[in-house]
Amino acid sequence: MTNQQVQLNIRFKAKPGKKEEFRKELFSLIEEMSSEKAFISAIVSDNLDQPDELLIYETWKGTRDSWLDEEFIKPYRKDYEVRLDDLIVERSVSWLQPNREWGSHITNDTEYEFNLKV
Numbered sequence: 517m518t519n520q521q522v523q524l525n526i527r528f529k530a531k532p533g534k535k536e537e538f539r540k541e542l543f544s545l546i547e548e549m550s551s552e553k554a555f556i557s558a559i560v561s562d563n564l565d566q567p568d569e570l571l572i573y574e575t576w577k578g579t580r581d582s583w584l585d586e587e588f589i590k591p592y593r594k595d596y597e598v599r600l601d602d603l604i605v606e607r608s609v610s611w612l613q614p615n616r617e618w619g620s621h622i623t624n625d626t627e628y629e630f631n632l633k634v
Contacts, residue, residue, distance in 0.1 A: 521556065522583055523612040524574045527563075529605045535568055538603040541596060542570065548592045554578050557622055568605075575622050580611050 530538045539560075546558050556575040563569035576583050587593070600607070614622075 519577065520579055521614055522576050522578060522580050523614055524572070524576070524583075525610040525612060526572045526574070527608045528570045528572075529566070529607075530568045530570065531603060531605055532568065534603045535570070538600075539570065541599055541603060542572065545592065545596045546572075549587070549590075552587065552590075554583070554587065575614070 528538065528542075542560065546560070549555055550558065554577040556577060558575075559573045561571045561573070563571060576587065578586070
């Protein structure tokens with residue numbers, strides 16, 4: 517891929533009775549971060565088998581290091597992080613690098629498609 521991207525897959529387990537309050541905070545964070553230059557997309561999903569779980573799948577321009585250096589330090593993220601203590605039991609983060617996709621063009625995977633035609 518010519519344009520480097522990083523994806524974050526984050527699973528949250530909300531405290532009992534706090535899922536909707538957490539969802540509100542998460543959506544507010546997404547509204548803020550969606551205006552960032554490096555932001556590409558975010559998808560929030562409910563886990564159908566675990567009612568207290570939410571997952572977010574974010575795609576950003578850059579690398580894990582550039583995201584940590586440039587995005588994680590934003591003031592609105594610090595405020596959000598403080599509020600999480602009252603809303604979630606746990607959070608797990610997976611860092612991913614896209615290498616192929618079907619059905620969308622989020623990762624702009626044209627280089628791979630070109631190489632297939634050669």
